[in-house]
Amino acid sequence: MRIATSSSSNSNAITAVEEIAVEICATNSSPDLILAYYTETQDVDVIKSELRKHFPNSHVLGCSSCQGTMTDKGYVNGHNLAVWSIQDKEGAYGSAVVRLDPGLDVLTQAKTVLQKAIDDSGRPGELPALITLHTTPGHEETVLRAIRSELGVNVPIIGGTAADDEICGNWSLFDRERITADGIGMAVYFPSGRISYSFHSGYAAMGPHAIATKVEGRTLVELNGEPAAKVYSRWYHDATGLDIDPAQLFAQSTLFPLGRQTGEIHGMPYYSLSHPSKVSDDGGIQMFCSIFEGETVHFMSGTTEMLVSRAGRVVNSANEHDKNADVPVGGIAIYCAGCMLHVKPSLHDVAINMSRSMHDAPFICPFTFGEQGQFLGGEIAHGNLMISAVLFHKEEL
Structure with a gap:
């Protein structure tokens, strides 16, 4: 099992893929799976066709990223x-994207x-060791529910909207x-080696x-019967x-999101976070994920320093998740765009911390x-301002 990465900022998409192909092929001549992340400024049609030309036997999943990559x-x-890219002659991999049909049920x-x-992996009827999930905004919780329903158990997921x-x-x-601006994409992994994973918020409940x-x-719309924006403003x-400032809610709330307790380990609760986006006309708060009536919502807090160091800590946590794991051969991480925008001047430090870990x-x-990710307690969840990491290790025990 070999993993290789490459990136290009070339303004010509054909040249960018050519540059990437040269670097990838130095390690993986025929990758089994390719993940591609790109900014909205890219010509996605060209990227798709050029990746297929250079890697005709590779399964591919692509997803747009906010203002850069790491x-x-x-x-x-x-x-x-x-x-x-991953090349693993003893493993199996598959990918698929669907364009959502508004006339059909999202769960289905x-x-x-x-x-x-x-089916694309050639391993029908088997349980994947890992799923990479990418959706366009709006249906993440429904997709997770579909995965749980279809597989019957919680399979480790690393995902991002x-x-x-x-x-x-x-x-x-x-x-x-295909390419879509309204859809669901997944890659499934049946690797020859082990994986370890972690999914964290790093924020603390304020009370x-x-x-x-x-x-x-x-x-x-309402918290304890009051307009939600009024309650949140009081807590803030x-x-x-x-x-x-309602016009600056997204930026101001990055260090003060809302959270719902997902579980606990050794008596310590952990939370899925929800990032406030806008104040609605009726005094509610538009969120980037679903909160359901009857749920308890906590006021959370974090620090800029925590957002910079957190990526490395989450990767360390993934390493610690498997005490028998050797040094990873590679990994995938998902970092919230809201956090990225808040710590943008320090993102080179974030990359260094992650690479070291x-x-x-x-x-x-x-x-x-x-x-989207799987907490160490086993729950798979969708949240905001989170970081998810998966590491790949060479051999099965």
Whole structure:
């Protein structure tokens, strides 16, 4: 099992893929699976066709990233294409993307793309060791529910919601056959070696909490019967001494999101985070993930320093997840775009921390509008302001 990465900021997409192919093929002459992450400024049609030309036997999954990408070579800001590849003659891999049909049930379509990816791997009826999940914004919880329903157990997931540069809908997904701005993509892994994983928020509950008493779609309308924005503004002012500017809610709330307890380990709770986006006309808060009526919502806090160091800590946690694991041969990480925008001047330090924790193994990391992963307690979840990491190790025990 060999993993290789490459990236290019060349303005010509054909040349960018050629440059990447040369570097990838120095390690992996015929990759079994390719993951491609790119900014909205890229010509996705050309990237798709050129990847297929250079890697005709490879399964492919592509997803757009916010304002740059990160690999073991470092952080790249702006126009970029980054590629991760794995070659594993004793393993099996598959990928699929579906364009959502508004006339059909999302749950059913999510099951379809999972089955297509498994069929594409040539291992029908078997349980994957890992799934990479990428969706366009809006249906992440439904897709996770479909995966649980179809497989019957929680399979480790590393995923991120497709992103663009300015939250304007310029995101996309692709595989070997299609490109879509409204869809679901998955890659399934049956590797010859082991994987280890981690999914963290790194934020702490501040104490204030309330019940979600009214929810409409992804808008949290009321907390404890009061307008949600009013309650959140009160909590924010008590914590910071500052007032929320509704026009700046997304940026101001990055260090103060809302959280729901997902589980606990050794008596310590852990949380899935939800990032407030906008104040709605009725005083609610539009979120980047779903909160359900009756759930307890906690006021959370973090620090800029934590967001910089967290990536390395999450990778270390993935290493520690498997006490018998050797040094990883490579990895995949997902880093929240909201966190990325907050710590942008320090992203080179984030890349260094992550690379050090990866033992300098090749890895790739897009910046996404939502993160999916499996907590160490076993739960798979979708959240915001999270980081997810998976490491690949050479041999089975």
